[in-house]
Amino acid sequence: MVNLCDPDKPEEKTFAELVKIVKKHLEPAPSEIAERYKFRLRKQELNESVSEYVTALKSLAKKCNFKSTLEENLRDQLVYGLKSDVIKQRLFAETDLTYAKAVELSTNMERAEKEVNLIDKARRCARYNVVFRNQTLRIPEGQLLHRCTIDVITKMAESGNTTRRQQCPPVVPLWKRPANVAVNPTIPANNVFSEMQFVWLARRRGILSLHAHFK
Known part of the structure; x- marks a missing residue:
């Protein structure tokens, strides 16, 4: 306490002053x-919404x-990040962009982008369903079959979670099937997919970029 009060003496300070000195020492x-450096580094993260990003900026700005x-600094960092x-x-493009207007425009445009993406995804799925019914695949000898449903594959595409493939276990190895036999990939009544059919559909549902993901 003597060192904290130096050059004054502790007994010359009031209790309130001593508390303030100690608090300043313990909580600088x-x-x-x-x-401000941390504030300037803050950018919107990959899976972060505009609203969440704005909230984070406000917290850092305190x-x-x-x-x-x-508000000027919040606006600039919002746009930058x-x-x-x-x-x-x-x-x-806004000539007189205020912080409030920047938040409103960003939030509305983000919502519109998400809605457009959902519509596009629905259209792609519908188009791929047509292609899937009319294409013919060549399935190599020894390929595994997987029992699955179109709903599970669709959910995988929507969530990006490939672990759902555990719900589609191997059923029968095609040991006796000759190599390169043409097989129509139309979804069978018993929901049994070959490995190639499964990967083919999964790729077109937006799940796979590499076959290795399903090994």
Whole structure:
């Protein structure tokens, strides 16, 4: 305590002053420059929504001491850190962009992008279903069959979770099937897929880029 009060003496301080001195020693104020540096580094993460990103920026800004320039700094960092170039270009086109307007436009455009992606995914799935029914695949000898349903594969595509393949276990090895026998990949009534059919459909559902994912 003597060192903390130096050059004054502890007995010359009031209790409130001593508490303040000790608190300042134990809980030093964060470096304003360091906090602003962290604020400037913050960008929207891959799976983070605009709303979540804005909330994170507000939290970081509390320790930056921006004072009257708070909204200006929030606006600039919001635009700088957005992951969507399309949204950025839209914001750049605004001649008098305020923080509130930047948040509103970013949020609305993000929502619109998600809706468009959902519509496109539905159209692709419908198109791939038609292709899947009319294509012929060559299945090598020894290929495994998998019992699965189209619903499971669709859910895998939507969630990006390939572990659902555990729900589609191998059934019968095609040991007796001659090599390169043409097999129509139309979904059979018993929901038994060959390995190649399974991977073929999964790829077109947006699950696979490599066959190795299913080994």
